[in-house]
Amino acid sequence: MKDVVSIRLDNEMDLILAHKRAMKLSELCGLITSLQTRFATAVSEIARCSIAYGKNSYVVLGINFLSGGKKELKAVIYDDVNLAECNPEAYAYAVRLSKSVSTELINGVYQIHLTLPVPYSGVITESRITSFIEYFQRETPLSPYDELRKKNIQLIELSEKLSESESNYKQLTDTIPMIVFSVSGSGVITLANKRLEQILGRNFTAFNAANLEKIFHIEESQAIIKGWEAVQKRKVQFTSQARLRVKESYVWYMVSIMPNTDDRGDISGYIISMFDINAQKIIEETLKDNRELKATQENLKASNKELSAKNRELEQFAYIASHDLQEPLRKIRNFTSLAERNLTQDDKEKLYFPKINAAAERMSRLIKDVLNYSRLTVETDMFVLVDLNEILNDVINDFEFLIKEKQAKIETENLPVIKGIPVQISQLFYNIIGNSLKFVNLQPSIKIASEIVDVSNKEVAGTYYKISISDNGIGIEQQHIDKLFIIFKRLHPQNVYEGTGIGLALCKKIVQNHGGFMEIESEPGRGTKVSAYLPLS
Structure with a gap:
């Protein structure tokens, strides 16, 4: 079902609103007055x-798509309550009026x-249908109470989005x-993940010279302290290796310190x-x-290369988790704070609510993509016989509406x-x-071979x-092709083509x-051909 409008059901005013909107949606769909009623x-x-x-x-009104374009x-x-049992007479009357009423219990919630x-x-x-949705968004309130209630619901929804974003982050x-945390200008820890407490304990609450001497080996602690001071003075990033005290021994860690800037470029912390x-x-x-291990040196170098690649990947994760994900979260907080000030409800809605929603949605996409990438694992017992034709059919079904909208042509061979x-x-x-x-x-014209x-x-x-999957898309310059496999690397602005820049990086990891x-073979204006090589045995 394509949802058009939703109404909470708390009091008689909501009952009037539900009746009015059901009538109006029926009218917009071309039903005669008697059927509307x-x-x-x-x-x-x-x-x-x-x-x-x-x-x-609550009640949701919408349009359901049936077979044959109907x-x-x-x-x-x-x-949460079975209404058919609470008031059988009213339920039976509704059945006589609509002639098509059914009840389902899904996850503990009754749906009529x-x-x-x-x-x-x-x-x-x-x-x-999009114009129907816009109509109800612009609909004149029934009363000042309805306007106030509408604004309160919007604020509650924004608050819930903020809480969900913080929880996901x-x-x-x-x-x-890895250990990830942010500190204020004075070094006080303001936000940290669980690993900080697991490795350094609850008493580690500030990133300062005294604490750094305690947690790092004496041979590296001074270098970390000087690096921290340099970051504060010159506002530059610092990276170094040092031995960190873990329980009763020392373990080598890569330590990275970077300034955290706000929208205006001012440093708000580190x-x-x-x-x-x-x-x-x-x-x-x-x-x-x-010297006895010279015979296996090449294998060890390969292992070292793989570890280095993982380290770079983790460093990218750290930056995304600590900077890119905090940026929309910071915007949400700023706009929510501004909305608290002496502005009219109309000004709040026009100026801030779309920006808050956009920031929350962007953060949600980033979090989902990062979690999907980090969860790509390989275990022997996960491998089964997979018919690629069935997988492809399911994917094409998922894109059904977009394919119809763009009138895309897809040709497939037997896989x-x-x-x-x-x-x-x-x-x-x-x-x-x-x-x-x-x-x-x-x-769009897509061929799968x-x-x-x-x-x-x-x-x-x-x-x-x-x-191989070939298309007639916009294509890519040859010198940019290798960048496509870098996590969160985008070749186009967010406002031109949406996305987070993780798609092909995720594909590469899956194939590996x-x-x-x-x-990838591509030429600007002449399309792109993406080929995945999967072992025969």
């Missing part, structure tokens, strides 16, 4: 039961569905395998991250001091059955096809399934998890 009255009868007997009640007007009343077919439903397009930083590089240091010392992780393979197709539908100025190829390259030699590699 029957549908609105049926909604009112159930709504009256919710107000009298229900708990946490549509129906739909109302769903949500309640009322539907009415829409004649000539072909004229109700996506754009018209805390969850994200707690999952990262972000400090520390991640464990002890394994890397042991490898370095082993290669340096032990093989491979051994893989179904969820990750689905993410792979979803991100690549999503890019082909997004980064295009013409009617498969072939078996032998690769003789020394590093990836073997036999592979080559799965399956023992393969990726290839």
Whole structure:
């Protein structure tokens, strides 16, 4: 169902509002007056039961899409109480009026569905439904009480978004395998993840010279102290390696200190991250001091390279978690604070609410993408036989409305059955096809093909399934192709093409998890071909 308008059901004023909006939506859908009245009255009868007997009640009015392009007007009343049992007479009357009433219990919440077919439903397009939504957003309030209540609901929703963003931000930083915290100008810790307390204890509440001498080895502590002082004076980033006291021993950590700036470029504090590089240091010392390991030096170098790559990835995570995610959170707090001042309700809504919503939505996308990337794991028992044709069909179904909207053409060949992780393979197709539908100025044309190829390259030699997805999109300059696989690297402004810049980085990691590699061929204005090489065995 495409939701158009939602109404809380708390008192008689809400009952009037529910009836009025059900009538108006029926009118907008082209129903005759008698059908408008029957549908609105049926909604009112159930709504009256919710107000009298229900708990946490609200009604959502919208348009339901049926097969064959048909549509129906739909109302769903949500309640923690079974209203059919509370007032059987009113429920039976609503059934006689609407003739299509059903009740479901989903996750402990009762849902009462009322539907009415829409004649000539072909004229109700996506754009018209959007205009319905805009109409109710601009609708004149029934009374000053309704206006005040509407504003209060908006403030509650914004508050809930802020709380959810803060909770997700805390969850994200707690999952990262490193110490991350922010400090004020004087060094007092203002925000930290769980690992800080686990490693350094509850008494570590300030980042200052006295505490740094306690937690770092005597040979490196002075360098960290001088680096911290330099960051405060010159406003530059500082990175160094040092041994950190962990219980009764010392462990090598990479320490990074960077200024945290606000929207105006002023420094509001500092972000400090520390991640464990002890394994890397042991490898370095082993290669340096032990001549007996020369035969295995190449393998150790490869391990060291992989560790270095992981370290860079963790450093990117630290910056995103501590800076990019805090930036929209800081905007939400600033705009909420400004909204508290002596402005009219109309000014608050016009000036700040859209900006607060945009910042909250951007943060939500960042958090979800970072969590998806950090959760990409590989375990032997996760691999099963996967029919790529079924995966592709599911992904195309997910994009059904966007494909229809853009009139996209998708041609597919028969794809093989491979051994893989179904969820990750689905993410792979979803991100690549999503890019082909997004980064295009013409009617999208996408071709998906498969072939078996032998690769003789020394590093990836073997036999592979080559799965290629070609499009007619905007294309990419050759010198920018390698940047596409860098996490959060964007080639276009946020206001031109939306997204977080993690899609192809996630695809690369998925293909590597399956023992393969990726290839991109592109030319500006002539489209892009993305190929995933997956091992034959």
